[in-house]
Amino acid sequence: MADTGTETHVEFRGVCKTYDGRTMVVRDLDLSVRRGEFFTLLGPSGSGKTTCLMMLAGFEAPTAGEISIDGRSVQDLPPRERGIGFVFQNYALFPHMSVRRNLAFPLEVRGVPADQQAERIQRVLEIVRLEGFEARRPSELSGGQQQRVAIARALVFEPNLVLMDEPLGALDRRLREEMQFEIRRIQQDLGVTVVYVTHDQQEAMSMSSRVAVFHGGRVQQVAEPEVLYEEPEREFVAGFIGDNNIFRGRITSVGRGVCDVETPDGVVKAFPVGECRPGQDAVLAIRPERVGLAKPGVFSNEFEARVDGILFIGDHLRLRLNLCGNADFIVKIPNIVGHGALLAGDRVSVGWAVTDCRALPLDGLEGNPEAEPGA
Amino acid sequence: MARPLSSARFRAAALTLPLLAFVGVTFIAPLGSMLVRSFYEPHVADALPRTLAALRAWDGSSVPSEDTFRILATELRPLDQQRKLGGVATRVNRLEGGMRSTIMDTARALRGAEPDSWREAVIAADPAWGEEAAWLAVRRAGERYTIRHYLNALDLDRDPSGNIVAQSPERRIYVPLLLRTLGVSLAITVICLILGYPVAYLIANASPAKSNLLLLLVLVPFWTSLLVRTTSWIVLLQNQGVVNDLLVAAGVIGDDGRLALVYNMVGTLVAMTQVLLPFMILPLYAVMRSISPMYLRAASSLGATFLQGFVRVYWPQSLPGVAAGSLLVFILSIGYYITPALVGGRTGQLISNMIAYHMQESLNWGLAAALGVILLLAVMSLYLVYNRLVGIERMRLS
Numbered sequence: 001m002a003d004t005g006t007e008t009h010v011e012f013r014g015v016c017k018t019y020d021g022r023t024m025v026v027r028d029l030d031l032s033v034r035r036g037e038f039f040t041l042l043g044p045s046g047s048g049k050t051t052c053l054m055m056l057a058g059f060e061a062p063t064a065g066e067i068s069i070d071g072r073s074v075q076d077l078p079p080r081e082r083g084i085g086f087v088f089q090n091y092a093l094f095p096h097m098s099v100r101r102n103l104a105f106p107l108e109v110r111g112v113p114a115d116q117q118a119e120r121i122q123r124v125l126e127i128v129r130l131e132g133f134e135a136r137r138p139s140e141l142s143g144g145q146q147q148r149v150a151i152a153r154a155l156v157f158e159p160n161l162v163l164m165d166e167p168l169g170a171l172d173r174r175l176r177e178e179m180q181f182e183i184r185r186i187q188q189d190l191g192v193t194v195v196y197v198t199h200d201q202q203e204a205m206s207m208s209s210r211v212a213v214f215h216g217g218r219v220q221q222v223a224e225p226e227v228l229y230e231e232p233e234r235e236f237v238a239g240f241i242g243d244n245n246i247f248r249g250r251i252t253s254v255g256r257g258v259c260d261v262e263t264p265d266g267v268v269k270a271f272p273v274g275e276c277r278p279g280q281d282a283v284l285a286i287r288p289e290r291v292g293l294a295k296p297g298v299f300s301n302e303f304e305a306r307v308d309g310i311l312f313i314g315d316h317l318r319l320r321l322n323l324c325g326n327a328d329f330i331v332k333i334p335n336i337v338g339h340g341a342l343l344a345g346d347r348v349s350v351g352w353a354v355t356d357c358r359a360l361p362l363d364g365l366e367g368n369p370e371a372e373p374g375a
Numbered sequence: 376m377a378r379p380l381s382s383a384r385f386r387a388a389a390l391t392l393p394l395l396a397f398v399g400v401t402f403i404a405p406l407g408s409m410l411v412r413s414f415y416e417p418h419v420a421d422a423l424p425r426t427l428a429a430l431r432a433w434d435g436s437s438v439p440s441e442d443t444f445r446i447l448a449t450e451l452r453p454l455d456q457q458r459k460l461g462g463v464a465t466r467v468n469r470l471e472g473g474m475r476s477t478i479m480d481t482a483r484a485l486r487g488a489e490p491d492s493w494r495e496a497v498i499a500a501d502p503a504w505g506e507e508a509a510w511l512a513v514r515r516a517g518e519r520y521t522i523r524h525y526l527n528a529l530d531l532d533r534d535p536s537g538n539i540v541a542q543s544p545e546r547r548i549y550v551p552l553l554l555r556t557l558g559v560s561l562a563i564t565v566i567c568l569i570l571g572y573p574v575a576y577l578i579a580n581a582s583p584a585k586s587n588l589l590l591l592l593v594l595v596p597f598w599t600s601l602l603v604r605t606t607s608w609i610v611l612l613q614n615q616g617v618v619n620d621l622l623v624a625a626g627v628i629g630d631d632g633r634l635a636l637v638y639n640m641v642g643t644l645v646a647m648t649q650v651l652l653p654f655m656i657l658p659l660y661a662v663m664r665s666i667s668p669m670y671l672r673a674a675s676s677l678g679a680t681f682l683q684g685f686v687r688v689y690w691p692q693s694l695p696g697v698a699a700g701s702l703l704v705f706i707l708s709i710g711y712y713i714t715p716a717l718v719g720g721r722t723g724q725l726i727s728n729m730i731a732y733h734m735q736e737s738l739n740w741g742l743a744a745a746l747g748v749i750l751l752l753a754v755m756s757l758y759l760v761y762n763r764l765v766g767i768e769r770m771r772l773s
Contacts, residue, residue: 059672079675092673096691105687106677157678 008071009035009161009193010056015065017051017217025051027217029065033195034209035160038187040196042204043214044240049197052214053163056195058082069161080109085154085162085192089169091146093138099125099149100134106157124156127186144175151186162187164196168203180207201241205229213237233273235360238285245288247326251280251359258300258354263324269300270359282359288318288332290356299351305329307346317342321350413524413744419516422463423450427517430510435535439510444493447513448485455482463516469739470523471512477503511535524745549729549746553753556726559643560708566648567655567704568697575659575696580668593656601650605717608646612636612718638720646718647708654707655700662696698765706754726750 010033017026026048033039041049054060056067058079066073074082094102100121107117125131128148138146147167154162167183168176184207187194198204204211205225213220213228213236220234232238239246249261249268259272261282270284294302308327309320316334319342323329331350342348420427429443454460460482468475484500498505515523515533526532526539530547534540541547578589596604611617619633628634636642666689674684712727719728726746733743 057676059676079672080678080680083678084676086673086676088669088673090667090669092667092669094670094673094688094692105674105679109677109679109683153677 007035008032009037009069010039010195011068011071012052012056013066013068015052015055015062015067017048017055017060018063024217026055026062029219031212031219031222033193035193036191038184038194038196038207038209040198040204040208040211041214042198042201042211042240044199047214048217049199049212049214050165053165053195053197057084057086057163083157083159083161085157085159087150087154087162087164087167089166091138091150091167093146093149093153095138097137098134099130099136099138099141102138102149103153103156106153110157112157120156120158124152127155127189128152128182143171144179147171147179148182151183155186155190155192159192161193161195164194166198167196168198168200176203183207205241213240215240231273232285232358233360235283235285235362238283238358238360243288243330243332244285245291245323245326245329246283246285247324247329248281248283249324249359251276251278251282251361253278259359261359265303265305265324268324268357269354270357271355272359272361274361276359276361281362283362284324284357284359286352286357288330291331291333291350291352293333294349294351300354301357302349302351304347304349307342307344307348310342310344319348321348323350409740409744410748412740413748414520414522414741416466416521416741417519419463419466419513420519422454422459423447423513423517426450427514430514430517433510433514435507435511435514438494438505438507441492441494443510444497444504448481448493448497451478451482451485455486465738467512467516470515471508473503474509474512477501477509508535521741524741525749527742528745528749549726552724552726552729553749556709556750557753559640559647559725560705562644563647563651563708564655564701564705566644567652568701570648571652571655571659571700572693572697575656575663578656578660579663579666590660593653593660596650596653601713602717604650605646605714608642608649608718609637612642612645637718638723640719640723642718642720643715643723643725646714647711650714651704651707651711654703658699658703659693659696662699663693666692694765698761702758702761705757709754710750 010031012029012031015026015029016024018024029048029052031052041052043049051060055062056069058074058077061075066075068074069082069084079086094105097105103121103124104117107120112120121134122131125134128151130145130148130152133141133145133149138149141149150167154164164183168179171179180203183194183196196204196207205228208225210222210224211228212222213234215234215236221228221232221237223231228237228241232241232244235246238244247263249263251272252260252262252267254260254272254276257271258269259276259282261268261270261284263284268284270282276282292299303323305321305323307319308322311318311320312335314335316332319331319333321329321331426443426447429446430439433439433443451460454463460479464475464478467478481497481500481504485496488496490496503509515521523533528549530542530550531539532542574589574593578586578593580586581589609616613619614633614635616637618636619628622628623630623633636645670688670692671681671684674688675681679687709725710727711725712731715723715725716728716731719725727750730743730746730750733739733746
């Protein structure tokens with residue numbers, strides 16, 4: 001990430017997209033992608049992330065708003081003039097052409113001389129580590145090899161912006177992990193900007209410089225992976241990224257770095273995110289691994305609850321509690337107590353630090369897109 | 376393990392037996408019998424065995440002996456009485472014009488006669504018997520196995536000494552007709568491809584609702600009788616028909632300059648193209664539906680114009696459909712009969728109309744069979760050439 005500049009490469013300003021004139025697939029989107037960045041659009045299917053990618057590539061036109069690349073609006077540029085490499089979900093390798101001819105295609109239509117073509121194809125095959133496969137047809141390659149050819153084809157005409165639409169979706173898990181490393185390595189070696197679409201949060205977390213989390217056609221949060229995990233700003237992000245215990249309460253008082261939230265089991269002290277005001281409803285999120293068995297005086301928050309279920313994982317135990325109005329409150333404790341020390345039905349004391357429990361103000365937007373003005 | 380499997384396979388295969396029997400009785404057997412007819416003609420040989428035996432010894436350079444005349448006369452008599460002479464006379468007549476009446480008249484004149492000289496009596500009955508040509512015709516008609524139908528179908532003939540020579544130019548009809556049929560079929564195939572390709576592309580890339588509707592429109596003609604569709608072309612294209620009326624009304628042509636659009640080659644081309652178009656569109660559509668629109672997107676993202684993407688990415692992938700549709704339309708049109716018969720007039724007839732003529736009108740089944748075999752061979756050799764050029768494994772119907 002050290003190579004990530006601060007210069008803006010791609011920018012979405014107020015972009016909206018609707019296909020039928022009523023349902024907004026993408027609403028009021030502002031995003032800026034920096035040069036050399038590995039930028040991921042993450043979200044469940046139907047969240048609008050692929051539509052954004054298609055608009056950036058030029059396959060779809062925004063209903064409103066503007067997309068610019070290098071500060072220049074690409075409104076009127078057809079896909080072929082945008083100079084963007086695109087890796088398709090199912091690769092879209094031309095089945096009637098050999099690997100070499102697939103790779104030569106973008107060079108031929110650009111009128112690159114034949115000797116330069118051979119040189120560039122050789123270089124890009126080295127980059128994706130696929131030398132010696134030039135004469136094969138795509139159908140004679142494995143899924144991972146096809147993936148490499150697709151990436152090579154998107155790079156061979158030396159674009160400085162490459163878009164990838166769930167490129168690893170068709171691969172099995174082991175190959176997917178291998179390709180995650182490969183794609184990241186290639187991106188860093190070449191220093192190109194990558195905009196990557198996935199619904200797999202683990203993939204997004206492990207590969208990206210920054211991630212934009214999509215939900216209901218709207219960006220929920222844009223941040224580095226660590227920040228998304230540690231400091232979610234929206235209920236959706238808190239629930240989507242990793243495991244989280246989510247419950248609700250009403251803010252009673254707000255101080256510096258701490259607020260009191262009234263829950264069915266008493267007052268929880270939490271870290272206020274954004275504009276928290278007394279009297280507001282809030283969502284509270286605490287990670288299962290940040291909840292511990294309470295020792296007196298250690299935690300600002302201490303609660304007693306009955307263990308409804310217990311799952312022995314090995315190195316840790318997962319306890320299921322009914323706490324603070326959440327009947328599925330999970331606590332992950334390291335296995336230092338030993339097997340059998342805790343049983344279902346036992347009452348335990350648990351606690352957590354103020355900074356680990358985030359109070360997110362309810363903004364009324366999430367899960368209720370129809371309430372949105374201008375939608 | 377292998378035994379129950381093979382018996383299961385046998386049972387499954389046995390289910391197709393009714394179909395095989397049906398095909399055998401209604402298709403293979405008649406086809407085989409027609410094939411045999413094209414080179415095997417026992418009729419005259421069975422009717423005049425002794426005359427033909429006598430003629431085999433004859434050198435052909437002068438009128439045969441008195442003996443031969445007598446044998447002919449005695450063999451004609453029972454045929455005349457049993458009313459079987461007509462078939463024999465017709466067959467000899469095909470080789471030498473006028474022989475039908477010669478034979479029939481001779482038999483009538485000789486009824487009950489017991490002359491001293493058969494030779495004089497027969498020649499008196501019809502002077503044609505005084506020429507070698509009549510006897511040569513009888514001898515050739517008596518060949519049990521013959522290639523003369525094939526010679527005939529290829530516009531060839533034998534001269535009196537038995538050499539194969541070209542038919543006189545004004546009698547050459549079958550080869551030009553075969554070439555015309557091939558040319559017309561090729562033209563129809565090309566027109567169908569040009570008209571059908573964009574339609575198939577449109578259907579394959581439309582939204583499901585639209586593509587279903589369009590597909591239905593392509594299939595609607597199949598709900599209507601071929602006869603009705605063909606005759607409605609007559610209504611449209613005839614001299615006082617809709618098309619001419621519109622052209623006159625629009626001032627494109629004068630009332631006295633109405634175009635001859637039907638009962639000629641134009642009518643055959645137009646009507647057959649319309650009838651065969653679905654056979655081009657459907658295989659094309661089936662193949663195009665399997666070509667993902669992603670390929671054209673990929674081409675454009677790689678910097679290609681629509682035309683470049685189409686020519687280099689889409690068209691090659693649609694070739695199996697082009698191949699299947701073209702082969703289907705070409706083979707169907709090469710043997711097409713009803714449409715040219717109805718709208719082709721005199722100049723728009725194809726080889727199959729000539730085959731039908733010989734089956735139904737002239738009753739020269741041998742020639743009809745030979746024409747059919749030559750048509751079959753032409754199609755098969757074209758298929759082989761096509762297979763060599765395109766590769767039949769690249770053809771896909773879906």
